[in-house]
Amino acid sequence: MLARGLVKRYKEVLAVDHVDLEVRAGDVYGFLGPNGAGKTTTLRMALGLITPSEGTVELFGADPMRAGAAALHGVAGFVEAPRFYPYLSGRKNLELLAALDGDDARDRIDEVLDTVELAPRAKHRVGGYSHGMRQRLGIAAALLRRPRLLILDEPATGLDPAGMRDMRLLIRRLAQDGITVLLSSHQLPEVQELCDRVAIVNRGRIVYEGGLSDLRAQAGRGYGLRTDDDTRARQIASGLSDLEVGVDPHGALRVHGPEAAIGRLSVALGQAGVAILSLTPELATLEDLFFRLTEESA
Numbered sequence: 001m002l003a004r005g006l007v008k009r010y011k012e013v014l015a016v017d018h019v020d021l022e023v024r025a026g027d028v029y030g031f032l033g034p035n036g037a038g039k040t041t042t043l044r045m046a047l048g049l050i051t052p053s054e055g056t057v058e059l060f061g062a063d064p065m066r067a068g069a070a071a072l073h074g075v076a077g078f079v080e081a082p083r084f085y086p087y088l089s090g091r092k093n094l095e096l097l098a099a100l101d102g103d104d105a106r107d108r109i110d111e112v113l114d115t116v117e118l119a120p121r122a123k124h125r126v127g128g129y130s131h132g133m134r135q136r137l138g139i140a141a142a143l144l145r146r147p148r149l150l151i152l153d154e155p156a157t158g159l160d161p162a163g164m165r166d167m168r169l170l171i172r173r174l175a176q177d178g179i180t181v182l183l184s185s186h187q188l189p190e191v192q193e194l195c196d197r198v199a200i201v202n203r204g205r206i207v208y209e210g211g212l213s214d215l216r217a218q219a220g221r222g223y224g225l226r227t228d229d230d231t232r233a234r235q236i237a238s239g240l241s242d243l244e245v246g247v248d249p250h251g252a253l254r255v256h257g258p259e260a261a262i263g264r265l266s267v268a269l270g271q272a273g274v275a276i277l278s279l280t281p282e283l284a285t286l287e288d289l290f291f292r293l294t295e296e297s298a
Ligand SMILES: Nc1ncnc2c1ncn2[C@@H]1O[C@H](COP(=O)(O)OP(=O)(O)OP(=O)(O)O)[C@@H](O)[C@H]1O
Pocket: 010, 013, 014, 015, 016, 033, 034, 035, 036, 037, 038, 039, 040, 041, 042
């Protein structure tokens, strides 16, 4: 999926402001941003559900706005929450969708119910399903279409911890089966675990797009430092160039800078007779970076 210069305006609201995204085959792509940032609106455009005010979307080379339904071949998913007839069973709902999807979708119902672990409840009315079961039925419905690209808008939001874990395992399994996944999420640890590439959107604009590891590397390395004389260590560290020194909320020293500067610090501490008890590299978590990128630009 390739989005170029996507814009969506609702009267005076600029919901999506020149968004570029590149989801490559095989990606588990994370789409992050605070409430109201424009994630769902972007995914709606990617699924061809609404027309962009400006810009283009390409799905496997075709534009859903120009090529229509044909461009959506191989693409499935849902935004916000999947919808079903509550008074019909899970299976019946899938049968109705399969009739629209055609091909062999109907023969795949048992298989997709198994994949999302709903087979034992398939005969029950959807109205009696829990939130997590409905999300899983939504994924089952998408899988009927044999998607190559699966677009999921916050599939794990509102699930309990076990439900979130199961959703994570399910997404990973689908990715291993070769399905490309574009996933919007507020669960940063989930994204950190599942995704290789991410986009972070804030107020309709992309503030980061690319590899998760590049993002974490770009944030630079911080180190936790424990010594037998932190006051003196702090004075020494603040006298060195290329090094930032601070204190974390627990009162422990944190230094930030390139490796060479950290090396100079350890030598200087030794020369001053300050013992290093530990010097531990800490990679920024996605959560740190998320707040930095979304609150900085606010
Ligand atoms: N149909 C619409 N009419 C008017 N404004 C809309 C419409 N859809 C979205 N918006 C506005 O566009 C902005 C982005 O909304 P969107 O739902 O895309 O955010 P989001 O990133 O999905 O947020 P959340 O994390 O809360 O789901 C919001 O200001 C929202 O009010």
